[in-house]
Amino acid sequence: MTMTQDRAEIVALHTLAWLVQADLLDAFQGATGADRAQIEAAAGDPDFLAAVMDFVLNSDAWVQGACAAQNLPYDGFLAARAALPGGELPHWT
Numbered sequence: 541m542t543m544t545q546d547r548a549e550i551v552a553l554h555t556l557a558w559l560v561q562a563d564l565l566d567a568f569q570g571a572t573g574a575d576r577a578q579i580e581a582a583a584g585d586p587d588f589l590a591a592v593m594d595f596v597l598n599s600d601a602w603v604q605g606a607c608a609a610q611n612l613p614y615d616g617f618l619a620a621r622a623a624l625p626g627g628e629l630p631h632w633t
Contacts, residue, residue: 548623552589590624
């Protein structure tokens with residue numbers, strides 16, 4: 541599945557909203573050191589949105605929850621992450 545960066549940013553914004561609804565924002569803040577004002581200011585930054593996606597990828601349950609909230613297949617979540625900065629898969633050959 542391929543995804544544009546614009547669509548990936550929308551997925552990441554919805555994922556950020558899901559973090560709030562799932563009561564995981566405090567955990568995200570603890571992991572990143574960002575306070576709510578910084579999160580609000582950075583919500584339009586593709587690099588920050590990539591960090592949101594990376595945080596959720598730390599837990600299969602979180603990925604499942606974020607995908608269910610958006611009616612998004614798991615490979616769609618991974619495609620969104622790949623479309624954001626730093627998401628390129630390494631080529632080992």
